[in-house]
Amino acid sequence: MDLRDLEAFVAVAEELHFGRAAARLHMAQPPLSNRIRRLEHELRLQLFERSTRTVTLTDAGRRLLDPARRTLNQAAVTAEVAASILSGEEGRVRTGFAGASSQRLLPMLATAVRRAHPRIGLVLKSQTYVYAALEELLSGELDLAFVRLPIAHPELSHRAVEVEELVCALPADHRLADRERLRLSELAQEDFVSLAPDQGSMLQATMMSLCHAAGFRPRITLLAPDSSTVLALVAAGAGVTITLSSVCPVQSVGIVYRPLESIHPSHLVSALAWRTDNPSPALARVVEVSQTALPTPDFAASGINDLPIGIGQV
Known part of the structure; x- marks a missing residue:
């Protein structure tokens, strides 16, 4: 069943006039009439009583009107959700974390994401320590993870978030x-x-x-x-x-x-990491929010000069 045929049926049923329904749908009247005939043929039901002066709904047409409206409304909602997912305004980001440090940073990120993008959900996986988290990022089991630097995987991008x-x-x-x-x-x-x-x-x-x-x-x-x-x-x-x-x-x-x-290193660097080729628009939104919620530390201003290789933003 073509949604455009249902849309035509609802328009005629509400207007009870083919000319006004055609104008409402921004189409000519003959194609609209063809749509109604096609729908009646497909359903094997007569939906309208037609005369030279009036158009009325049959009993079958009256009974089908509400289901047709609900179907069109649900189709519109589906289209809106799809557009939201495509734009990154809706979706889920599977996030791995472990240890007291990431458990402290995670609420800061989650709160900022909820405020900026309330329809993005962080699906949290706890006890994901660094080496396991990196493997799960590489395999696609995680979208984002709190890890520590350095990272020896060129497939991954990262942002340092704490020293x-x-x-x-x-x-x-x-x-x-x-x-x-x-x-x-x-x-x-x-x-x-x-x-x-x-x-x-x-x-x-x-x-x-x-x-x-x-x-x-x-x-x-x-x-x-x-x-x-x-x-x-x-x-x-x-x-x-x-x-x-x-x-x-x-x-x-x-x-x-x-x-x-006299230890080296004297510090560890916490970072957010993700696959560079991950196409998720929602992930891109979360990474963008993280730049404000968890800004990259100013290492030079802190006087720290013994950090591991690869601390910058990739």
Whole structure:
């Protein structure tokens, strides 16, 4: 059934005059009459009683009028939604995140997206650590993800959104808790609490690399599923850990945080990443909103000069 035939039927049914209906549809009367005859033939129903002076609806025509209006209205809604999706005003963006830092940044981005584009939904996938997130971006399972730099995949674009200082977390009653700064080598004999190595956490990998550079392999006695649990275990006296300045507010009781001397890198960079060839208009809108909601840090103004390669906006 051609929607244009239904549109013709509704116009004639409402006007009860072929001439006025034709003018309303911006068409000549003979093609309009042909449309009505074609629709009646297709439905095998007579929709109008015609005379030289009047046009009236048959019983079948009256009963079909409301369904025809609903069909045309739904077709219009469908067209509007399609146009909205095409423009990026409506859609969904599958977003991966993990760790306390992205959990802090994510609400800022989500709030800005809701305000600017209320018909775009962020479909959130938690516990997507960096290496897993990158793989899911490459495979198309995710549209957008919070990751850490550097990124070694040329297929991905990214924007740096935050610089985080690496610090040592100690129990408040630890023998080194009163020190203003620490050397990593001073922790060689300590028990460590860590994220599991198979979760794909850049923080966990960085901690292992820094300890090796300081001349020791950290003695990891407890593993935890997320940064919040790691810090709770440190506060309980289970060991020490390397964490990030952005997650310090997560645990403030029974714990202290101290800067580390002479480590490289001394900071990690959080970023938003997405496939460069992802055609989603909604993703493009979200990335555009992120430039205001999560602006790229001014690294030079912060005096930070030991960041990983590839920190800029791609």
